[in-house]
Amino acid sequence: MQTVRSTVSMASWELCRWSNHQLFAVVLSVLLSGCQKAADIDPTSESDNAQRIKVLATVGMVADLVKQIGGEHTNVQQLMGPGVDPHLYKATRDDMQQIMLADIVFSSGLMLEGRLEDTLNKVGEKRPVFAITSRLPPEMLLSPDSAGGHPDPHVWMDVAAWSSCIDVIEDALSGHDAAHAADFKANAVPLRTQLRALHEYGLSSIASIPQSNRILVTSHDAFSYFGRAYGLEVVGVQGLSTESEAGLQRINELVDLLVERKVAAVFVESSVPQKNMLALIDGAKSRGHDVRVGGELFSDAMGAEGSYEGTYVGMLDHNITTVARALGGSVPAGGLLEKLAAVKERP
Ligand SMILES: [Zn+2]
Numbered sequence: 001m002q003t004v005r006s007t008v009s010m011a012s013w014e015l016c017r018w019s020n021h022q023l024f025a026v027v028l029s030v031l032l033s034g035c036q037k038a039a040d041i042d043p044t045s046e047s048d049n050a051q052r053i054k055v056l057a058t059v060g061m062v063a064d065l066v067k068q069i070g071g072e073h074t075n076v077q078q079l080m081g082p083g084v085d086p087h088l089y090k091a092t093r094d095d096m097q098q099i100m101l102a103d104i105v106f107s108s109g110l111m112l113e114g115r116l117e118d119t120l121n122k123v124g125e126k127r128p129v130f131a132i133t134s135r136l137p138p139e140m141l142l143s144p145d146s147a148g149g150h151p152d153p154h155v156w157m158d159v160a161a162w163s164s165c166i167d168v169i170e171d172a173l174s175g176h177d178a179a180h181a182a183d184f185k186a187n188a189v190p191l192r193t194q195l196r197a198l199h200e201y202g203l204s205s206i207a208s209i210p211q212s213n214r215i216l217v218t219s220h221d222a223f224s225y226f227g228r229a230y231g232l233e234v235v236g237v238q239g240l241s242t243e244s245e246a247g248l249q250r251i252n253e254l255v256d257l258l259v260e261r262k263v264a265a266v267f268v269e270s271s272v273p274q275k276n277m278l279a280l281i282d283g284a285k286s287r288g289h290d291v292r293v294g295g296e297l298f299s300d301a302m303g304a305e306g307s308y309e310g311t312y313v314g315m316l317d318h319n320i321t322t323v324a325r326a327l328g329g330s331v332p333a334g335g336l337l338e339k340l341a342a343v344k345e346r347p
Contacts, residue, residue: 049075053177056102058113058120059086060302061156062132064312066106069169069187073180077102082310085271086300087242090115099123104176106169109133110141112153112300130172132165140164142224146239154300157226159199159316163192198313199229201336202320206230209329215263216323217254217280219272222299226319237276251276255283258291265294265326271301294326308339 052075057063063078070076077098080089086108091099099105100123107113107120109131120129133155140161141151156162170188174181206214207230214232216223221236237254257263258280266281268274277293284291297319303309309318313336321335334340 053173054101054103056098056105058105058107058116059300060310061162061312061315062106062108064302065132065162065166065191066169066173068191069166069184070173071183071187073177073183074173080301082301082304083271084301085242086113088115089113091119100127103128104172105129106172107131108153108156110151110153110155128172128176130168132168135168136161136164142228144221144224152221152224154222154225156312157223157299157316157319158229159195159202160229161225162312163195163199166192194313198316198320198336202230202316205320205324205329205331206232207329208331209324209327213264213327215261216327217258217263217266218297218299219267219269219274219277220299222269223297230320232323237280238272242272251279251283254280255287258284259287259289262289263291264328265292267294267297267323267326269297269299270303271299295322297322308337308341313337314339 052073053070055066055070055074055076056079057066057076058079060078060080060082063076066074067076079091079095079098080086096119099119105120105123105127107116107129110133111117113120120131123129133153136155141155143149143151155165166188170184173184209232216227216232216234218234218236220238220242221234223232223234223236226232227234235254235257237250258266266277268277281291281293298309298315302312302315303318308314317335317337318340321331321333321340323329324331325333332338
Protein backbone atom coordinates (compact mmCIF):
# COMPACT_ATOMS: atom_id res chain seq x y z
CA MET A 1 0.00 0.00 0.00
CA GLN A 2 2.66 2.52 0.97
CA THR A 3 4.92 3.17 -1.99
CA VAL A 4 8.14 4.09 -0.25
CA ARG A 5 8.85 4.42 3.41
CA SER A 6 11.72 5.85 5.34
CA THR A 7 13.15 3.48 7.90
CA VAL A 8 13.05 3.96 11.62
CA SER A 9 16.56 4.66 12.74
CA MET A 10 17.67 1.80 14.97
CA ALA A 11 20.39 4.04 16.36
CA SER A 12 17.77 6.38 17.71
CA TRP A 13 15.97 3.50 19.47
CA GLU A 14 19.28 2.55 21.07
CA LEU A 15 19.81 6.13 22.17
CA CYS A 16 16.35 6.01 23.65
CA ARG A 17 17.15 3.01 25.79
CA TRP A 18 20.31 4.61 27.07
CA SER A 19 18.53 7.76 28.17
CA ASN A 20 15.91 5.64 29.94
CA HIS A 21 18.58 4.28 32.26
CA GLN A 22 19.25 7.84 33.28
CA LEU A 23 15.54 8.36 33.80
CA PHE A 24 15.35 5.34 36.05
CA ALA A 25 18.04 6.86 38.24
CA VAL A 26 15.72 9.82 38.68
CA VAL A 27 12.85 7.44 39.55
CA LEU A 28 14.96 5.91 42.28
CA SER A 29 15.89 9.27 43.69
CA VAL A 30 12.22 10.23 43.79
CA LEU A 31 11.40 6.99 45.58
CA LEU A 32 14.10 7.62 48.13
CA SER A 33 12.98 11.18 48.72
CA GLY A 34 9.60 9.88 49.83
CA CYS A 35 6.16 11.27 49.25
CA GLN A 36 6.52 14.74 50.75
CA LYS A 37 5.31 16.30 47.51
CA ALA A 38 2.04 14.39 47.32
CA ALA A 39 0.20 17.71 47.17
CA ASP A 40 1.71 18.31 43.73
CA ILE A 41 -0.52 15.74 42.11
CA ASP A 42 -3.65 16.59 44.06
CA PRO A 43 -3.56 20.27 44.92
CA THR A 44 -7.06 20.40 46.41
CA SER A 45 -7.76 19.35 49.95
CA GLU A 46 -11.39 18.38 49.42
CA SER A 47 -12.10 15.08 51.06
CA ASP A 48 -14.04 13.67 48.08
CA ASN A 49 -11.08 14.47 45.88
CA ALA A 50 -8.82 12.54 48.23
CA GLN A 51 -11.05 9.50 47.81
CA ARG A 52 -10.64 9.52 44.05
CA ILE A 53 -8.25 7.18 42.30
CA LYS A 54 -5.15 9.14 41.31
CA VAL A 55 -4.58 8.25 37.68
CA LEU A 56 -1.73 9.34 35.49
CA ALA A 57 -2.18 8.98 31.73
CA THR A 58 0.66 9.63 29.31
CA VAL A 59 -1.17 11.13 26.30
CA GLY A 60 -4.52 12.89 25.87
CA MET A 61 -6.12 10.12 23.83
CA VAL A 62 -5.63 7.74 26.77
CA ALA A 63 -6.52 10.33 29.44
CA ASP A 64 -9.81 11.10 27.70
CA LEU A 65 -10.99 7.47 27.75
CA VAL A 66 -9.95 7.08 31.39
CA LYS A 67 -11.83 10.24 32.40
CA GLN A 68 -14.99 9.03 30.77
CA ILE A 69 -14.85 5.56 32.26
CA GLY A 70 -13.58 6.65 35.69
CA GLY A 71 -15.92 9.63 35.94
CA GLU A 72 -16.25 11.12 39.41
CA HIS A 73 -14.21 8.33 40.97
CA THR A 74 -10.97 9.34 39.33
CA ASN A 75 -8.66 12.31 39.30
CA VAL A 76 -6.82 12.05 35.98
CA GLN A 77 -3.54 13.83 35.34
CA GLN A 78 -2.11 13.94 31.83
CA LEU A 79 1.62 13.93 31.25
CA MET A 80 1.76 15.27 27.68
CA GLY A 81 -0.44 18.16 26.62
CA PRO A 82 -1.63 19.46 23.23
CA GLY A 83 1.05 19.67 20.55
CA VAL A 84 3.52 17.48 22.46
CA ASP A 85 5.24 14.71 20.48
CA PRO A 86 5.18 11.49 22.55
CA HIS A 87 7.95 9.85 20.48
CA LEU A 88 10.40 12.50 21.64
CA TYR A 89 8.99 13.22 25.07
CA LYS A 90 11.41 12.94 27.97
CA ALA A 91 10.12 12.91 31.52
CA THR A 92 11.11 15.74 33.83
CA ARG A 93 11.77 15.25 37.53
CA ASP A 94 8.23 16.52 38.27
CA ASP A 95 6.83 14.00 35.80
CA MET A 96 8.67 11.22 37.60
CA GLN A 97 7.03 12.27 40.84
CA GLN A 98 3.62 12.19 39.19
CA ILE A 99 4.31 8.71 37.84
CA MET A 100 5.48 7.45 41.21
CA LEU A 101 2.62 8.98 43.18
CA ALA A 102 -0.24 7.84 40.94
CA ASP A 103 -2.41 4.90 42.04
CA ILE A 104 -2.61 3.69 38.45
CA VAL A 105 -0.63 4.69 35.36
CA PHE A 106 -2.06 4.25 31.85
CA SER A 107 0.04 4.53 28.73
CA SER A 108 -0.84 3.92 25.10
CA GLY A 109 2.04 1.46 24.68
CA LEU A 110 3.69 -0.27 21.68
CA MET A 111 6.69 2.05 22.15
CA LEU A 112 4.68 5.21 21.43
CA GLU A 113 6.17 6.71 24.57
CA GLY A 114 9.61 5.57 23.38
CA ARG A 115 11.70 7.46 25.90
CA LEU A 116 9.44 6.56 28.82
CA GLU A 117 8.97 2.88 27.99
CA ASP A 118 11.77 1.44 30.15
CA THR A 119 10.80 3.69 33.03
CA LEU A 120 7.16 2.61 32.83
CA ASN A 121 8.21 -1.04 32.67
CA LYS A 122 10.32 -0.65 35.79
CA VAL A 123 7.67 1.31 37.67
CA GLY A 124 5.24 -1.42 36.61
CA GLU A 125 7.15 -3.98 38.67
CA LYS A 126 5.94 -2.21 41.82
CA ARG A 127 2.83 -0.29 40.83
CA PRO A 128 -0.10 -0.85 38.46
CA VAL A 129 0.97 0.37 35.03
CA PHE A 130 -1.19 -0.55 32.04
CA ALA A 131 -0.56 -0.05 28.35
CA ILE A 132 -4.11 0.14 27.04
CA THR A 133 -3.13 -1.47 23.72
CA SER A 134 -1.67 -4.49 25.53
CA ARG A 135 -4.60 -6.84 24.89
CA LEU A 136 -5.10 -6.10 21.22
CA PRO A 137 -4.79 -9.30 19.20
CA PRO A 138 -1.69 -9.34 16.95
CA GLU A 139 -3.86 -9.48 13.81
CA MET A 140 -5.27 -6.07 14.71
CA LEU A 141 -1.79 -4.53 14.77
CA LEU A 142 0.20 -3.27 11.81
CA SER A 143 3.89 -4.22 11.87
CA PRO A 144 5.59 -2.58 8.90
CA ASP A 145 8.89 -4.00 7.62
CA SER A 146 10.45 -0.56 7.91
CA ALA A 147 10.12 -0.72 11.71
CA GLY A 148 11.90 -4.04 11.96
CA GLY A 149 8.62 -5.83 12.60
CA HIS A 150 7.80 -3.64 15.60
CA PRO A 151 4.08 -2.82 15.82
CA ASP A 152 2.92 0.60 14.69
CA PRO A 153 1.82 2.37 17.90
CA HIS A 154 -0.75 4.80 16.38
CA VAL A 155 -3.76 2.58 17.15
CA TRP A 156 -6.13 5.44 18.14
CA MET A 157 -6.41 6.37 14.46
CA ASP A 158 -8.72 3.37 14.01
CA VAL A 159 -11.66 4.23 16.22
CA ALA A 160 -12.91 0.63 16.38
CA ALA A 161 -9.48 -0.63 17.50
CA TRP A 162 -9.16 2.16 20.09
CA SER A 163 -12.62 1.35 21.38
CA SER A 164 -11.52 -2.22 22.02
CA CYS A 165 -8.86 -0.85 24.42
CA ILE A 166 -11.62 0.29 26.79
CA ASP A 167 -11.65 -3.15 28.49
CA VAL A 168 -8.15 -2.67 29.87
CA ILE A 169 -9.13 0.62 31.52
CA GLU A 170 -12.42 -0.74 32.85
CA ASP A 171 -10.73 -3.79 34.38
CA ALA A 172 -7.81 -1.83 35.84
CA LEU A 173 -10.07 0.70 37.56
CA SER A 174 -12.40 -2.05 38.80
CA GLY A 175 -9.43 -4.02 40.13
CA HIS A 176 -8.31 -1.01 42.13
CA ASP A 177 -11.76 0.12 43.27
CA ALA A 178 -14.13 -2.86 43.21
CA ALA A 179 -16.87 -0.89 45.02
CA HIS A 180 -17.36 1.25 41.90
CA ALA A 181 -16.93 -1.47 39.28
CA ALA A 182 -20.59 -1.20 38.25
CA ASP A 183 -20.14 2.53 37.60
CA PHE A 184 -17.07 1.93 35.41
CA LYS A 185 -18.97 -0.67 33.45
CA ALA A 186 -21.97 1.63 33.04
CA ASN A 187 -19.79 4.57 31.94
CA ALA A 188 -18.19 2.44 29.24
CA VAL A 189 -21.53 1.73 27.54
CA PRO A 190 -22.28 5.23 26.13
CA LEU A 191 -18.59 5.67 25.31
CA ARG A 192 -18.59 2.53 23.15
CA THR A 193 -21.81 3.70 21.46
CA GLN A 194 -20.31 7.10 20.71
CA LEU A 195 -17.15 5.56 19.29
CA ARG A 196 -19.17 3.20 17.10
CA ALA A 197 -21.00 6.23 15.62
CA LEU A 198 -17.66 7.99 15.05
CA HIS A 199 -16.22 4.93 13.32
CA GLU A 200 -19.20 4.72 11.01
CA TYR A 201 -18.89 8.43 10.25
CA GLY A 202 -15.24 7.77 9.30
CA LEU A 203 -16.25 4.98 6.94
CA SER A 204 -18.94 6.99 5.15
CA SER A 205 -16.91 10.22 5.02
CA ILE A 206 -13.79 8.70 3.46
CA ALA A 207 -15.95 6.64 1.10
CA SER A 208 -17.39 9.93 -0.20
CA ILE A 209 -13.93 10.95 -1.55
CA PRO A 210 -13.50 10.09 -5.25
CA GLN A 211 -11.49 6.84 -5.44
CA SER A 212 -8.49 8.35 -7.28
CA ASN A 213 -8.13 11.06 -4.60
CA ARG A 214 -7.96 8.68 -1.66
CA ILE A 215 -4.32 9.30 -0.82
CA LEU A 216 -3.24 10.87 2.45
CA VAL A 217 0.22 12.48 2.54
CA THR A 218 1.28 13.53 6.06
CA SER A 219 4.39 14.42 8.06
CA HIS A 220 5.05 11.03 9.62
CA ASP A 221 3.61 7.53 9.52
CA ALA A 222 0.88 8.10 12.10
CA PHE A 223 -2.04 7.35 9.82
CA SER A 224 -1.61 3.74 8.70
CA TYR A 225 -4.40 2.50 10.99
CA PHE A 226 -6.55 5.39 9.78
CA GLY A 227 -5.88 4.34 6.19
CA ARG A 228 -6.59 0.68 6.88
CA ALA A 229 -9.79 1.39 8.80
CA TYR A 230 -11.32 3.91 6.42
CA GLY A 231 -9.84 3.01 3.05
CA LEU A 232 -7.10 5.49 2.20
CA GLU A 233 -3.60 5.01 0.84
CA VAL A 234 -1.29 6.62 3.40
CA VAL A 235 2.17 8.08 2.85
CA GLY A 236 4.27 9.62 5.62
CA VAL A 237 7.36 11.73 4.98
CA GLN A 238 9.05 10.54 8.15
CA GLY A 239 8.85 7.00 9.52
CA LEU A 240 6.80 5.57 12.37
CA SER A 241 8.67 7.65 14.89
CA THR A 242 9.51 11.31 14.37
CA GLU A 243 12.99 10.39 15.65
CA SER A 244 14.01 9.43 12.13
CA GLU A 245 14.69 12.44 9.91
CA ALA A 246 13.47 12.47 6.32
CA GLY A 247 16.30 12.75 3.80
CA LEU A 248 16.41 14.71 0.57
CA GLN A 249 15.91 11.51 -1.40
CA ARG A 250 12.67 10.79 0.45
CA ILE A 251 11.43 14.33 -0.25
CA ASN A 252 12.23 13.92 -3.97
CA GLU A 253 10.43 10.57 -4.15
CA LEU A 254 7.35 12.14 -2.64
CA VAL A 255 7.47 15.15 -4.97
CA ASP A 256 7.43 12.63 -7.86
CA LEU A 257 4.41 10.96 -6.30
CA LEU A 258 2.52 14.25 -5.85
CA VAL A 259 3.16 15.25 -9.45
CA GLU A 260 2.44 11.83 -11.00
CA ARG A 261 -0.72 11.19 -9.02
CA LYS A 262 -1.87 14.84 -9.23
CA VAL A 263 -2.32 14.94 -5.45
CA ALA A 264 -4.23 18.12 -4.60
CA ALA A 265 -3.52 18.39 -0.88
CA VAL A 266 -1.06 17.29 1.79
CA PHE A 267 -1.57 17.55 5.52
CA VAL A 268 0.50 18.97 8.35
CA GLU A 269 0.38 17.61 11.89
CA SER A 270 -0.10 19.55 15.11
CA SER A 271 2.73 17.80 16.94
CA VAL A 272 5.34 17.70 14.12
CA PRO A 273 7.25 20.65 12.57
CA GLN A 274 5.96 21.61 9.10
CA LYS A 275 9.25 22.04 7.23
CA ASN A 276 9.09 18.73 5.36
CA MET A 277 5.58 19.37 4.12
CA LEU A 278 6.53 22.84 2.92
CA ALA A 279 9.52 21.33 1.09
CA LEU A 280 7.12 18.95 -0.68
CA ILE A 281 4.83 21.78 -1.73
CA ASP A 282 7.78 23.87 -3.02
CA GLY A 283 9.19 20.84 -4.85
CA ALA A 284 5.89 20.12 -6.60
CA LYS A 285 5.42 23.80 -7.46
CA SER A 286 8.84 23.91 -9.13
CA ARG A 287 7.58 21.13 -11.39
CA GLY A 288 4.39 22.96 -12.25
CA HIS A 289 2.03 21.15 -9.89
CA ASP A 290 0.21 23.12 -7.21
CA VAL A 291 -0.38 21.29 -3.97
CA ARG A 292 -2.01 22.96 -1.02
CA VAL A 293 -2.05 22.24 2.69
CA GLY A 294 -5.35 20.44 3.20
CA GLY A 295 -5.35 21.26 6.88
CA GLU A 296 -3.66 20.45 10.14
CA LEU A 297 -4.34 16.99 11.51
CA PHE A 298 -4.02 15.83 15.07
CA SER A 299 -1.72 12.84 14.92
CA ASP A 300 -0.07 12.09 18.26
CA ALA A 301 -1.66 14.78 20.43
CA MET A 302 -5.16 16.21 20.72
CA GLY A 303 -6.30 19.82 20.23
CA ALA A 304 -6.41 22.63 22.79
CA GLU A 305 -7.61 21.74 26.25
CA GLY A 306 -11.29 22.59 26.76
CA SER A 307 -12.05 22.57 23.01
CA TYR A 308 -14.00 19.89 21.16
CA GLU A 309 -10.81 19.01 19.27
CA GLY A 310 -9.18 18.52 22.66
CA THR A 311 -11.25 15.36 23.14
CA TYR A 312 -10.61 12.00 21.47
CA VAL A 313 -13.93 12.14 19.57
CA GLY A 314 -13.28 15.73 18.50
CA MET A 315 -9.73 14.89 17.41
CA LEU A 316 -10.85 12.06 15.13
CA ASP A 317 -13.92 13.95 13.92
CA HIS A 318 -11.58 16.81 12.96
CA ASN A 319 -9.18 14.47 11.14
CA ILE A 320 -11.90 12.59 9.27
CA THR A 321 -13.76 15.76 8.29
CA THR A 322 -10.62 17.71 7.30
CA VAL A 323 -9.27 14.88 5.13
CA ALA A 324 -12.62 14.18 3.48
CA ARG A 325 -13.27 17.84 2.65
CA ALA A 326 -9.76 18.55 1.35
CA LEU A 327 -9.71 15.50 -0.92
CA GLY A 328 -13.10 16.13 -2.49
CA GLY A 329 -15.47 14.16 -0.27
CA SER A 330 -18.81 15.42 0.82
CA VAL A 331 -19.17 15.70 4.59
CA PRO A 332 -20.89 18.17 6.91
CA ALA A 333 -18.66 21.23 7.51
CA GLY A 334 -19.06 20.96 11.26
CA GLY A 335 -18.29 17.25 11.32
CA LEU A 336 -20.15 14.41 12.99
CA LEU A 337 -21.56 16.52 15.80
CA GLU A 338 -21.51 19.97 14.10
CA LYS A 339 -18.92 21.05 16.66
CA LEU A 340 -15.79 21.55 14.57
CA ALA A 341 -14.77 25.18 14.78
CA ALA A 342 -11.79 25.19 12.40
CA VAL A 343 -13.42 23.18 9.64
CA LYS A 344 -16.67 25.14 9.94
CA GLU A 345 -14.92 28.45 9.33
CA ARG A 346 -13.48 27.25 6.05
CA PRO A 347 -15.36 28.34 2.89
ZN1 LIG B 1 3.62 9.21 15.87
